[in-house]
Amino acid sequence: MEPNQKTPVSILSGSLGAGKTTLLNHLLATAGDRTLATLVNDVGEVNVDAELVAEGSELELEGGVAELSNGCICCELQDDLETAVVRLARDRSFDHLVVESSGISEPAPVARLFTTESRVAARYTVDTLVTVVDTPAFLESFGGEETPRRLGSEDDRPLSDLLVEQVEVSNVVLLNKADLCTESELAAAAELVGALQPDAETIPTEFSAVDPDRLLGAGLFDPKRVNDLPGWKRALAAAAGDHGHGDGAIGEERDDHGGHHHPDEVYGVSSFVYRSRQPFHPGRFAAFLEGLPPSVVRAKGTAWIADNEMRVSIAQAGPSVRATARGPWIASLPPVERDMYRSNRPNLEWHDEHGDRQTELVFIGTDYDESALRAGLEDALVNDHEWSDDVDLEGRFPDEKGVEVVVREP
Structure with missing residues (x-):
């Protein structure tokens, strides 16, 4: 040499x-x-x-x-x-x-x-x-x-x-x-x-x-590309470019359809992105994750959980799902700190009512029922009654240690 x-x-x-x-x-x-x-x-x-x-x-x-x-x-x-x-x-x-x-x-x-x-x-x-x-x-x-x-x-x-x-x-x-x-x-x-x-x-x-x-x-x-290689990151980026981010307030029409990507449908592998500006009910969302079908190979992204001011990272692979608190939503910070963070992130998408709080999840799998998964996600959201009446939302997700592992039965 x-x-x-x-x-x-x-x-x-x-x-x-x-x-x-x-x-x-x-x-x-x-x-x-x-x-x-x-x-x-x-x-x-x-x-x-x-x-x-x-x-x-x-x-x-x-x-x-x-x-x-x-x-x-x-x-x-x-x-x-x-x-x-x-x-x-x-x-x-x-x-x-x-x-x-x-x-x-x-x-x-x-x-x-x-x-x-x-x-x-x-x-x-x-x-x-x-x-x-x-x-x-x-x-x-x-x-x-x-x-x-x-x-x-x-x-x-x-x-x-x-x-x-x-x-x-x-x-x-x-x-x-x-x-x-x-x-x-x-x-x-x-x-x-x-x-x-x-x-x-x-x-x-x-x-x-x-x-x-x-x-x-x-x-x-x-x-320069090592952090951009995973397919789930590309699916999120492609869906953002094709459809934009959902920014509807609660009670208004939301863009939570996301994008749908078919790398090669010969063997039925495809992906879709789910977005929402409405938080998940902690118990129902945990149940949804636990019930993910084996046909979902990978799920990854960020979830907004009601009664929790932390960003929750979701990482599923095969039979295991991890939900980890990754720090507070910027919208939950004191005004001075919040404005400082926003000024340093000029491209940050911001909703008038919910700020940066939103769910962005990508699902990759083989021959899954996308409509059923979307319906399950919708059912896991906090409904208007729970939101408006300040209903006590049982259970915290993730737990106080910041990590919850959900294990799917085969």
């Missing part, structure tokens, strides 16, 4: 057992003239993946693999990760760095380490974000067959939610274990990936075998 030239980095993510370590060993065995450095993370006391890579590639562990143990490289061990990659660049000469994150890591925070102003960014440039998917498990998870999980804190994330977020920021998704799927199942999995991340390239693989040129030196990562 030329002096002062930045080293490209490929970041591998995926669920536990999907085939990340098998892929890393495959890349080491087929890299050709490239000299690869690898950084492997595991979450246990013993870094099993690092041992497997070292054994499979016939490398000395300390000479070829920089290991981090007992934590996730995108959070607790962020400082250790930075130290490790800087040390690698200082001590060894190589053409490409491959980072295998643990099965419970998000790739975006790892990528940001290499793109923000730091001693790491001065030496490296992100090349490609790769997610390895266990295709049969992926289809099963979003077909409503996954065993329900009940979680009680924000630190305990549903695996389906994490998998979706790994796919949503990917440049390349390997549909691994393709030999265990039919052609129809592979096509359905590819379309699901396309709905979650429209620009992702999908590659069916067996034992994670793929041409290394498609992952190393592909130059697919764009740091």
Whole structure:
């Protein structure tokens, strides 16, 4: 590599057992003239993946693999990760760095380490974000067959939610274990990936075998777009452009139809956006979320909950739904603070009565009944009687800790 030239980095993510370590060993065995450095993370006391890579590639562990143990490289061990990659660049000469994150890591925070102003960014440039998917498990998870999980804190994330977020920021998704799927199942999995991340390239693989040129030196990562990749963000943006935001007051006609998007209807994957300037009844909205059909693969956005001055973020993936308080509505702040925030956000949509309070939710799924979902959402809204008579709205949503997890029965 030329002096002062930045080293490209490929970041591998995926669920536990999907085939990340098998892929890393495959890349080491087929890299050709490239000299690869690898950084492997595991979450246990013993870094099993690092041992497997070292054994499979016939490398000395300390000479070829920089290991981090007992934590996730995108959070607790962020400082250790930075130290490790800087040390690698200082001590060894190589053409490409491959980072295998643990099965419970998000790739975006790892990528940001290499793109923000730091001693790491001065030496490296992100090349490609790769997610390895266990295709049969992926289809099963979003077909409503996954065993329900009940979680009680924000630190305990549903695996389906994490998998979706790994796919949503990917440049390349390997549909691994393709030999265990039919052609129809592979096509359905590819379309699901396309709905979650429209620009992702999908590659069916067996034992994670793929041409290394498609992952190393592909130059697919764009740091300016990493936050705009997910399909749900694009659906919201497209609906806003096509239909505008609903701004009707309570009792007036509201534009809550949103947009409807069909990425590719061959397998029935589509999306729609729901907007409303009327708040949800906390109990009825929780019941609606709990009753979401398995055909809804992803729901994401912000909800306005009655009797709650906090913006509530909704994140559903497969059988789990998370509702998290994300801070107050600007309209609920004291006048001076509210006006300051508004002056700093000239493009903020503002309703004369409700300010910035509104619901914006996007739903992505396969062959769902959109009219039934819209009717359920309408029924979950606070009605005019409840609003005008100041009826006591039982239950708070989310709870006092700010997190509520709703688990759908399969």
